[in-house]
Amino acid sequence: MTRHPFDQLAKQLLEQLLTPCGKVEISKEVPGEPRFIDLYFSPEANVTPNQATLGILAAMVQSPGLFEPFRNPPTLEEIESCLLKRLWLVSDLRRRQALSATNAPVLWIIAPTLSQNLLTRLGAVKKENWLEGVYELAPAFQTVVIVVHQLPKTPETLWLRLLGKGSVQQQAVAEVIALPEGDTRRTEALRLLSVWKIIVEANPELPEGEEVTMPLPQAFIEWEQQVEERGKKEGKKEGRKEGRKAEARSLVWRQLSRRFGDIPSSVQNPD
Template identity: 45%
Template sequence: MTKNSSDQFSKQFLEEILAPFGTVETSYEVAGEPQWVDLYFIPTNPPAIQELGLLGRMAQTACLIEPFRNQPTPSEVRSCLRKLYQVHGNYQRKARRERQSIQDTDLPQLWILASSASETLLNGFGGSFSADWETGVYFMHPLLKVAIVAINQLPRTEETLFLRLLGKGQIQKQAVDEVIAFDAKEPKRTAILKLLSNWKISLEMTNQAAADEELMMVLSQAYLEWEQQTEQRGRQEGALGEAQALILRQLTRRIGQVSSTMRSQVESLSLPQLESLGEALLDFSSSTDLDQWLKSH
């Protein structure tokens, strides 16, 4: 289960990114001795998930994802393997109960996300590079259904952005810079900056901020961007609300009571459209004039 704020951020981040494309369970409990998989994902729209780049490719089929902020120890990797095969056992028992057959391709893949992975660790578990995948993705023997992703070795491309955000140091800073460079209207920008900001607040509240000054600098930059975007959105929404109220008051004076349907249409207008309506309503004499204007705009 969650042991610290880094684990919590990783799970919240992956849940936020993957949720629109399938079923996500964090801290998924496996049978036997109490153990929890950080994230268990079942895709419901595999084609659409491709927009997530490398992460989307990894999540094309049911999978377990175990993120590590530091390089996992051999013991931690073996613990991940035990959980994977307990989940496989659950799949096989369910298939027997329902008298169905199950193929290896139906069983979940395990993805271990590591900020780094040494040659000793990779060789110890038989990890090898596949020419069909990006640099930094190492597969154990095929029938094991396990891969280790060394985030520090991933190429700096748009395809790997969501995984690099789970890295450390300069790798993570570069990824955050790329998110900040997104268009301000991009929903993922707001969502990611909010998660990073919550991570910063969590570190401060649990007195962990001093333990990683480099991380705090990265998170502080994200927090500042999120704060500025939130304030700007608040100002824009405030200005829009004031304009709507003003226009509706003027319409009531010119043409009398505005119907709920037309009120809803007015409230859906953008600020420039409201300004245009404010000029046009000076010539209105009835609700018919407003109805015609709304239909033409």
């Protein structure tokens, strides 16, 4: 089972949102290097991203991009590692095709917070005509840093704010819950958040364990109620007589197994 549940949450949420717009590659290997890009996106030529659905993400996927989300504020060394991955990738692409400023991949670093001191050391400046909290490095680097906690709390930033921490993530989760029940984005986001919460709670030794508070329990309760109902119907169809709760839990563990591999029996049955 993964040691970094937030990484899985971030990658899977972005994958769900971006797949309709192009090709998404999770943990793309950097050519010739033992490094992996968290998520690499290649836009489809004839697909226009839906801004109403994706918000600010629609502008971020106009060209190929490397997405590197962080649960905690990245250090200078971690940012340098991201820059190095992009440089290696661009070098490999240039050997195979002509690259220009419009088709070279952009590096998107998504951080919950970042100190002004580090932004200054990076030479980061506010990206022109973009929202607050969006910074760019020198043009040659084609790198954008998004400081999630500085983003305005508007619908267009919702999906990025889900990757924040503390009260910022709290509000984003509440906004997801408030979406219409038939909205597939709501369903998928709640499912991923719930799976993340279960993984962390089942493994208290993980570094993220103390941070999963806020309204995530409410998100889990709402999703679990839906799963319970599905479990009840499935139980009737299969002739089983287990209670609604047992059926719901069974579905939850199956969801986890599909996403994260085999779940130890000691976790499924702690008693």
